[in-house]
Amino acid sequence: MKKERVIGNFSALGFVREVGDTASHLWWRFFDWLAQVPWRKLMVIWTLLILLGATPFGLPKQAAAFILISFGLKVLAGGKRKAELEARAASTQAGEESLERRLVEAQMAALQAQVEPHFLFNTLALIGQLIETDPPQAARIHEHLIAYLRSTLPQMRARGNGTLARQIELSRAYLAIMQARMRSRLAVSIDVPAEYQSASFPTMMLQILIENAIKHGLEPKIEGGRIDIRASVDGSTLQVDVIDDGIGFNLHAADGVGLANVRERLRILYGSRARLEIESLPEGGTRASIRLPYAPDIFAGAPA
Amino acid sequence: MSPQLRATALIADDEEPMRAQLRSRLREVWPSLDIVAEAGNGVEAVALAGQHQPDIVFLDIRMPGMSGIEAARMLFNRCHLVFVTAYDQYAIEAFEQGALDYLLKPAGGERLKTTCARLQTRIGTRPDNIERQLSALLAGHSKTAAKPEYLRWVQAQVGASLRMISTREILFFQADEKYTRVQTEQAEVLIRKTLKELADELDPDEFWRIHRSTLVRVDAIEEVTRDLRGRQMVRIRNYPELLEVSRGHAHLFQQM
Numbered sequence: 001m002k003k004e005r006v007i008g009n010f011s012a013l014g015f016v017r018e019v020g021d022t023a024s025h026l027w028w029r030f031f032d033w034l035a036q037v038p039w040r041k042l043m044v045i046w047t048l049l050i051l052l053g054a055t056p057f058g059l060p061k062q063a064a065a066f067i068l069i070s071f072g073l074k075v076l077a078g079g080k081r082k083a084e085l086e087a088r089a090a091s092t093q094a095g096e097e098s099l100e101r102r103l104v105e106a107q108m109a110a111l112q113a114q115v116e117p118h119f120l121f122n123t124l125a126l127i128g129q130l131i132e133t134d135p136p137q138a139a140r141i142h143e144h145l146i147a148y149l150r151s152t153l154p155q156m157r158a159r160g161n162g163t164l165a166r167q168i169e170l171s172r173a174y175l176a177i178m179q180a181r182m183r184s185r186l187a188v189s190i191d192v193p194a195e196y197q198s199a200s201f202p203t204m205m206l207q208i209l210i211e212n213a214i215k216h217g218l219e220p221k222i223e224g225g226r227i228d229i230r231a232s233v234d235g236s237t238l239q240v241d242v243i244d245d246g247i248g249f250n251l252h253a254a255d256g257v258g259l260a261n262v263r264e265r266l267r268i269l270y271g272s273r274a275r276l277e278i279e280s281l282p283e284g285g286t287r288a289s290i291r292l293p294y295a296p297d298i299f300a301g302a303p304a
Numbered sequence: 305m306s307p308q309l310r311a312t313a314l315i316a317d318d319e320e321p322m323r324a325q326l327r328s329r330l331r332e333v334w335p336s337l338d339i340v341a342e343a344g345n346g347v348e349a350v351a352l353a354g355q356h357q358p359d360i361v362f363l364d365i366r367m368p369g370m371s372g373i374e375a376a377r378m379l380f381n382r383c384h385l386v387f388v389t390a391y392d393q394y395a396i397e398a399f400e401q402g403a404l405d406y407l408l409k410p411a412g413g414e415r416l417k418t419t420c421a422r423l424q425t426r427i428g429t430r431p432d433n434i435e436r437q438l439s440a441l442l443a444g445h446s447k448t449a450a451k452p453e454y455l456r457w458v459q460a461q462v463g464a465s466l467r468m469i470s471t472r473e474i475l476f477f478q479a480d481e482k483y484t485r486v487q488t489e490q491a492e493v494l495i496r497k498t499l500k501e502l503a504d505e506l507d508p509d510e511f512w513r514i515h516r517s518t519l520v521r522v523d524a525i526e527e528v529t530r531d532l533r534g535r536q537m538v539r540i541r542n543y544p545e546l547l548e549v550s551r552g553h554a555h556l557f558q559q560m
Contacts, residue, residue, distance in 0.1 A: 013532065017532075117391045117393075118366070118390065118391045118392070120391075121390035121391040121409065122319070122322075122409065124410075125390050125409040126319070126321050126322070128325070128410045129321050129322065129325035130321065132328070133321075133328075180321070181319045181321065182318075183320050183321075185318075219318075219366075220368045220369075221368055222344075222345045222347065222368045249457060251455055251457045251458075252453065252456055252457075253456060253457075254456050259470065260470070260472055263472075263473065275490055278468040278470075279465045279466060279468060280459065280466040280467075280468055281466075286468075
């Protein structure tokens, strides 16, 4: 009983508050309009009001009061309010610019963090060894390393990399190097239908997922394993999966810079229309999926 | 350097080409060194060393199953150890300080000769007790994994799949009868773990308990306001609902 009354009071208070809010909202709407309306238009409105006030139905006193108040407000506060509104528009624009800057920064971070010294030194050591034992294979690994560095180092990044086909090509070079190093411990399968190859796909995201799968899933596993890369389209969504049968997820391992970076860039580029999902597989291993709007990119330019 | 001195050795590296590389270089520098076995991971290295009792073990640091440093702790009083690495910013510094033997991949040239000469003077002597150096090295190595004790991923059953949610994606946890609701910017899922269990396992600097039934990620808090009844309410970035701060937890936001 008592409780109900409290709630009753509360909602009455809420109602009063709402009325207040609405009134203040309308007042500020009027104020903004007044600040921005040109003098000429205002004068036309005043003239109409005077004419209306002169008719038998008019309210001459109210019309005069309105004219006086609006004139006063326009003179005293109009300029300031107008400046405020302009400043707000400018800051919205600045917000958009800072979003763009954040994207560029996130992309640079992704690219710079990528070439792991451990990977580079091990690959160079491998090439050194192969030069003696298997020169043709050394030449192939050397070429793969160049292809990998070309698309990974920011200074080397060519335009038109933002398609799924280009991203897979880059990953193929990396995977070929890892296969030469891990030998039978690494099996790779790539299943991406030709029709999705031209879809636009942000740079370095597939690569980060693949490197994660190898580094955290397969390299630490004694017998090694396999990695599967698949792409599918469901309606207007492109999904790219990286699946490994490695040692699975360590719940206490910090979410690497790589994954956080992928998530951040997806959010900036696509908002809520894209996501990164990570799943623990029942048979062991991990699936990482990127889902984003499917855009077959006939000009092969778009988001780098 | 006496290439004729006879000794036995074991090479442990997960990458076969690198084992072949070290083997062929050793053959040039120290032809009478007998490579009795090769291991592809730390566990195998320990087992084969037990079986063959080599004088020397060359240990790669990054290996699956058991790292070279972990394997070294089981072997150091039985044989002379040489660490091998392509790149390891923490270990190399530690090797220098602890005066441990190490080689950089690809091993070869003068450096390998020096290492072999040093090993030859020690063959037949008891290996140094390097336990203390190894413990320090191991501690330094696990530190690089940054606070491994806290929960960084939450597992949630979504349909047939077991979804992994990074704690960085989570806005807050809220107790919901016998489940706990996990709210991210994009979705809401239920998990079986209780709020109490979560509070114990999560990083207390990452998540704050603001109410008996709410744990909120500190980074996701946009502002703290008061409602008409004077209760503190937390506004979460990109999320419409306000979360109540109970009296007992009001001290968290006292200075704000």
